[in-house]
Amino acid sequence: DAAPAVTETAQRPVNAARITSAAGNTSDWLTHGRTYSEQRNSPLDQINRTTVTDLGLAWDFELDTDRGQEATPLVIDGVIYFTSAWSKAFALDARTGEELWRFDPQVPGSKAVDACCDVVNRGMAAWGDKVYFGALDGRLIALDRETGRQVWSTMTVDPEKRYTITGAPRIVDGKVIIGNGGGELGVRGYVTAYDAETGDQVWRFYTVPGNPAEGFESDAMEMAAETWAGEWWRLGGGGTVWDSMAYDPELDLLYIGVGNGSPWNHHIRSNGEGDNLFLSSIVALRASTGEYVWHFQTTPAESWDYTATQHMILADMEIDGRMRQVIMQAPKNGFFYVIDRTTGEFISGNNYVEINWASGLDAVTGRPIEAEIVRYERDPAVVIPGPLGGHNWYPMSYDPQTNLVFLPTQNTSYVYSNPAEFAEQEVGWNLGLDAAPGPTVNPQDEARMLELPASQLVAWDPVAQAARWAVDYSVFGNSGLLSTGGGLVFQGSADGFFHAYRTDNGERLWSFEVGDAILGGPVTYELDGEQYVLALAGQGGAIPMTMGLLSGNYPRQRNGRLMAFKLNADGQLPDISMTPLQPLDLTGISSEGNPDVGAVLYGAYCSVCHGPVGLSSGPLPDLRHSPMLLSQEAFHGIVLEGNLLSRGMPGFAADIGAAEVESVRAYLLQLAAAVGN
Numbered sequence: 001d002a003a004p005a006v007t008e009t010a011q012r013p014v015n016a017a018r019i020t021s022a023a024g025n026t027s028d029w030l031t032h033g034r035t036y037s038e039q040r041n042s043p044l045d046q047i048n049r050t051t052v053t054d055l056g057l058a059w060d061f062e063l064d065t066d067r068g069q070e071a072t073p074l075v076i077d078g079v080i081y082f083t084s085a086w087s088k089a090f091a092l093d094a095r096t097g098e099e100l101w102r103f104d105p106q107v108p109g110s111k112a113v114d115a116c117c118d119v120v121n122r123g124m125a126a127w128g129d130k131v132y133f134g135a136l137d138g139r140l141i142a143l144d145r146e147t148g149r150q151v152w153s154t155m156t157v158d159p160e161k162r163y164t165i166t167g168a169p170r171i172v173d174g175k176v177i178i179g180n181g182g183g184e185l186g187v188r189g190y191v192t193a194y195d196a197e198t199g200d201q202v203w204r205f206y207t208v209p210g211n212p213a214e215g216f217e218s219d220a221m222e223m224a225a226e227t228w229a230g231e232w233w234r235l236g237g238g239g240t241v242w243d244s245m246a247y248d249p250e251l252d253l254l255y256i257g258v259g260n261g262s263p264w265n266h267h268i269r270s271n272g273e274g275d276n277l278f279l280s281s282i283v284a285l286r287a288s289t290g291e292y293v294w295h296f297q298t299t300p301a302e303s304w305d306y307t308a309t310q311h312m313i314l315a316d317m318e319i320d321g322r323m324r325q326v327i328m329q330a331p332k333n334g335f336f337y338v339i340d341r342t343t344g345e346f347i348s349g350n351n352y353v354e355i356n357w358a359s360g361l362d363a364v365t366g367r368p369i370e371a372e373i374v375r376y377e378r379d380p381a382v383v384i385p386g387p388l389g390g391h392n393w394y395p396m397s398y399d400p401q402t403n404l405v406f407l408p409t410q411n412t413s414y415v416y417s418n419p420a421e422f423a424e425q426e427v428g429w430n431l432g433l434d435a436a437p438g439p440t441v442n443p444q445d446e447a448r449m450l451e452l453p454a455s456q457l458v459a460w461d462p463v464a465q466a467a468r469w470a471v472d473y474s475v476f477g478n479s480g481l482l483s484t485g486g487g488l489v490f491q492g493s494a495d496g497f498f499h500a501y502r503t504d505n506g507e508r509l510w511s512f513e514v515g516d517a518i519l520g521g522p523v524t525y526e527l528d529g530e531q532y533v534l535a536l537a538g539q540g541g542a543i544p545m546t547m548g549l550l551s552g553n554y555p556r557q558r559n560g561r562l563m564a565f566k567l568n569a570d571g572q573l574p575d576i577s578m579t580p581l582q583p584l585d586l587t588g589i590s591s592e593g594n595p596d597v598g599a600v601l602y603g604a605y606c607s608v609c610h611g612p613v614g615l616s617s618g619p620l621p622d623l624r625h626s627p628m629l630l631s632q633e634a635f636h637g638i639v640l641e642g643n644l645l646s647r648g649m650p651g652f653a654a655d656i657g658a659a660e661v662e663s664v665r666a667y668l669l670q671l672a673a674a675v676g677n
């Protein structure tokens with residue numbers, strides 16, 4: 001047989017016609033959610049319920065970092081474009097995985113301290129002959145698709161404030177739209193549209209009002225200000241748009257998912273008064289002008305980090321005998337919403353995980369019916385879900401064949417407590433919570449959580465507002481989803497596997513051991529008659545950072561990697577050779593520091609990234625086993641001087657002194673001594 005001809009794929013510009021017809025184009029994955037409706041469903045069916053047992057690794061591409069990998073790759077004209085942790089951009093040959101170019105925007109390591117949830121990046125957008133992505137430090141960068149050379153770069157945030165960018169930009173008609181993050185660090189949220197050719201600003205929409213004395217930017221801000229009290233602008237307000245957007249080209253509506261309040265505690269943020277628009281809302285904007293059209297607030301008077309930044313899907317479906325144009329979201333608060341996307345009218349909602357903060361939704365307005373103790377006015381309360389949500393940013397998928405939404409859920413709770421007093425901090429988070437809460441009024445709710453599976457893959461019927469099937473997992477932080485015409489739904493599990501399930505009943509048909517967590521949504525495309533599935537692995541993001549080892553411990557690959565799967569391939573990944581951590585030999589090691597003082601400092605400065613009580617996992621080393629503890633000089637060099645700055649560990653010399661650092665060391669030595677006891 002003759003060798004198959006090498007098929008060159010010509011590079012064609014990405015334009016409106018190409019994106020709006022993307023549903024029928026199976027050789028590309030042109031936008032973040034595959035199409036503007038963000039369904040993450042492909043009609044491809046070569047890999048199906050019968051053939052999936054022959055699915056294997058075609059190639060893999062190792063990255064140069066072990067931080068969290070959250071990007072959804074784009075595939076355009078035979079080339080894969082994606083971003084890694086630290087906002088680095090890559091282009092690979094989609095057939096072979098061969099590197100075509102890479103671009104490193106040189107984000108300063110010190111910026112990691114402003115990233116609430118790891119130095120992640122969720123991907124790119126493409127238009128014309130360029131690709132676009134946000135850098136962690138707030139730049140929006142345009143690269144030439146062919147060469148990877150920078151065409152323009154613009155600073156989208158005030159660099160003096162603690163903004164970050166982790167989300168992927170979206171493209172509408174020659175405008176690049178980008179949000180930002182920082183809701184835990186006192187910023188004011190907004191989205192901005194830039195001209196894709198020049199990088200010039202076209203419009204900006206703020207999500208929460210600023211200081212009324214300085215005038216409102218829009219009528220929408222004037223309306224929103226009516227729902228705030230006190231001097232909220234001093235603390236930022238929050239409302240960051242750090243991940244999800246969707247677009248309806250016929251309605252010319254851009255949907256943005258708006259985040260939590262800054263600080264979280266509504267008593268401190270707004271005197272405990274008002275709904276605080278547009279926090280925790282889906283907001284529809286006229287894409288051409290950035291004007292407000294409608295909003296739907298999922299959590300009025302947000303006080304628990306209940307973002308509505310989660311993935312939004314557009315679909316048309318029959319409900320109560322009527323065809324409805326809907327937008328669907330499962331925000332952190334635990335309710336699945338079906339909303340009319342033309343008007344913002346509430347159609348239906350139901351809780352998709354067990355919750356205790358509300359007993360249900362008002363049947364007409366969709367407003368939650370709150371439970372009594374959850375505002376933690378007097379007593380600390382266990383609230384379900386907690387700040388990580390019933391569902392976080394991990395993308396869902398909608399399968400028109402079965403009319404099911406596949407949803408990665410998790411069972412989380414948290415003890416919220418009003419602090420005796422609140423003082424804004426320049427480093428670390430500003431949540432307005434008491435870090436060491438006393439006994440809660442509802443300890444039985446915490447006990448209930450231990451009976452539930454850590455997380456699930458749920459197949460949700462959006463018409464009936466009910467689960468059709470679910471797969472249980474014992475770990476937190478499983479990946480986003482991809483469903484296909486082959487009747488399969490793909491998901492990576494946080495314990496290091498890539499799985500394929502039947503869409504109709506959840507039966508597991510295929511698994512591949514990766515040895516690392518997949519976080520983002522897998523994608524699929526077809527070239528030269530072969531269907532590929534791409535998955536990006538690399539444990540990180542909020543869950544392992546803030547939960548530490550409580551999120552699950554398992555062997556891991558050294559670095560993140562992009563993997564391509566196709567039928568009849570038999571590639572192998574490197575062996576996962578992780579030797580169990582041994583307790584440190586502490587003979588002759590002592591510290592003059594005060595471990596009790598160290599524990600408080602650790603909680604204020606370190607736990608945000610290193611997890612509770614030194615239990616780091618995922619992207620960061622377990623501090624209880626760190627040999628750096630053995631040398632006072634090495635420890636102070638890192639914690640005070642910033643000797644590991646390039647890896648995202650800043651020096652704290654401007655904030656704390658050597659005696660305090662030594663107390664942190666004393667505390668960690670105490671934890672290290674307790675290992676194995």
Ligand code: PQQ
Nearest residue numbers: 117166181182183184240242259541542543
């Ligand atoms: N990021 C993750 C992640 O990447 O795993 C998880 C979260 C974020 C959250 O649970 C957040 O609440 C969150 N909040 C903000 C914010 O309020 O601005 C930003 C981000 C982010 O940019 O990653 C997250």
